[in-house]
Amino acid sequence: MRLISRLAFAAFVSTALTFAAGTSASAQEKQITLGFSQVGAESAWRTANTVSVKSAAKDAGINLKFSDAQQKQENQIRAIRSFIAQKVNVIAFSPVVESGWEPVLNEAKAAHIPVILTDRAVDVKDTSLYVTMIGSDFLEEGRRAGRWLEERYKNEPGPINIAELQGTVGSAPANDRHAGLMEVVKKDPKFKIIASQSGDFTLAGGKQVMEAFAKSYGKQINVVYAHNDDMALGAIQAMEEAGIKPGKDVTVVSFDATKGGFEAMIAGKINVDVECSPLLGPQLMSAVKDVVAGKQVPKRIVTNETVFPMNVAAQTLPSRKY
Numbered sequence: 001m002r003l004i005s006r007l008a009f010a011a012f013v014s015t016a017l018t019f020a021a022g023t024s025a026s027a028q029e030k031q032i033t034l035g036f037s038q039v040g041a042e043s044a045w046r047t048a049n050t051v052s053v054k055s056a057a058k059d060a061g062i063n064l065k066f067s068d069a070q071q072k073q074e075n076q077i078r079a080i081r082s083f084i085a086q087k088v089n090v091i092a093f094s095p096v097v098e099s100g101w102e103p104v105l106n107e108a109k110a111a112h113i114p115v116i117l118t119d120r121a122v123d124v125k126d127t128s129l130y131v132t133m134i135g136s137d138f139l140e141e142g143r144r145a146g147r148w149l150e151e152r153y154k155n156e157p158g159p160i161n162i163a164e165l166q167g168t169v170g171s172a173p174a175n176d177r178h179a180g181l182m183e184v185v186k187k188d189p190k191f192k193i194i195a196s197q198s199g200d201f202t203l204a205g206g207k208q209v210m211e212a213f214a215k216s217y218g219k220q221i222n223v224v225y226a227h228n229d230d231m232a233l234g235a236i237q238a239m240e241e242a243g244i245k246p247g248k249d250v251t252v253v254s255f256d257a258t259k260g261g262f263e264a265m266i267a268g269k270i271n272v273d274v275e276c277s278p279l280l281g282p283q284l285m286s287a288v289k290d291v292v293a294g295k296q297v298p299k300r301i302v303t304n305e306t307v308f309p310m311n312v313a314a315q316t317l318p319s320r321k322y
C-alpha cells in the first residue's frame with residue numbers, strides 16, 4: 001500500500017514539474033514585443049506621454065522597443081522599417097505629421113504586423129493600414145476653445161484680434177486645433193485671426209514667434225491662441241519682456257493642461273487651458289494585448305477630456321498627474 005502511494009506521489013510530482021516547465025516555456029514564447037516610435041521630446045506633454053508608455057509596458061510585461069524620432073518623419077519611417085525587420089509583434093507610433101505614411105504602413109501590412117496609432121492621426125485612404133487610433137479629439141478641443149472665447153467676448157463688440165501660435169506644421173493637433181477654432185469663430189465676424197505661425201510645440205518656438213507678433217501687432221492683439229502649454233509659456237515670457245501683461249492685456253488660451261499650464265493659470269497668465277491627456281500608456285498596452293490575442297478593438301478610442309478655466313486652477317492642480 002505504502003509503495004503504491006509513493007509511486008503515485010512520484011508520478012504526481014513528475015507531472016507537476018513537466019507542466020510547470022511547459023507553462024514557463026510558453027509564457028516566454030508569448031512575451032509580446034512592441035515597437036513604439038515617439039514624436040520626440042518637444043513638450044512637457046510629450047515627456048509625460050513617454051513616461052506613461054514606458055511604465056505601462058513594464059506593468060503589462062510587454063517588451064518595449066522605444067525610438068525617439070526627434071520630430072522628424074524620416075526618423076519615424078526608419079524606426080518603423082527597423083521594427084518590421086526585427087519582426088516585432090505590434091508597431092505603435094505617434095505620427096509627427098498626418099500625411100506620407102502609405103508606403104511604410106503597406107510594408108508593415110505586407111509583413112503581417114498590426115499597427116496602432118496613438119495620440120496623432122494619419123491621413124490615409126486605406127484605413128485597414130492601422131488597427132486602431134487611441135487619443136484625443138483635437139478638433140473638439142479646438143471647438144471647446146472657440147466656445148470659451150465666444151462666451152468670454154459675448155458682450156464685447158470687437159474686433160477681437162487673435163494671434164495664433166500653431167503646433168508643428170502638418171501635425172494632427174495643429175491642423176485640428178486651428179480648424180476647430182475656425183469652425184466656431186467664423187460665425188461671428190468680430191473674431192479675426194490677425195497672425196498665425198508655427199512655434200513647433202516648443203517653449204523656445206512660442207517665445208520667438210510671440211516676440212515677432214508683439215513687434216508687428218503690439219497692443220492690437222486681444223487673444224493669444226497657443227496650441228500647447230509650452231508655446232503659451234514661451235509667449236508669456238515674450239509678452240512680459242515687451243511690457244504686455246499676459247492674462248490681463250491679452251487673453252491667453254492654451255492646450256494640454258500640464259502642471260506648468262496650471263501654475264501659469266494660478267499666476268493669472270493663462271486664462272483657459274483645454275485638456276489633452278498624455279496618459280495613453282495603459283490603454284495602448286491593453287489594445288496591444290487584445291490585438292495579439294486576435295480580439296476585436298474599436299477603430300477609434302477617444303480620450304475623455306475637459307476644459308479648465310483659470311478660476312478652478314488652484315483647487316485642481318493638486319490632483320493633476322502630469
Ligand code: AHR
Nearest residue numbers: 043045046119173201228
Ligand atoms: O500631439 C499632442 C500634442 O503634441 C500636445 O498638445 C503637445 O504638447 C505635444 O507636443
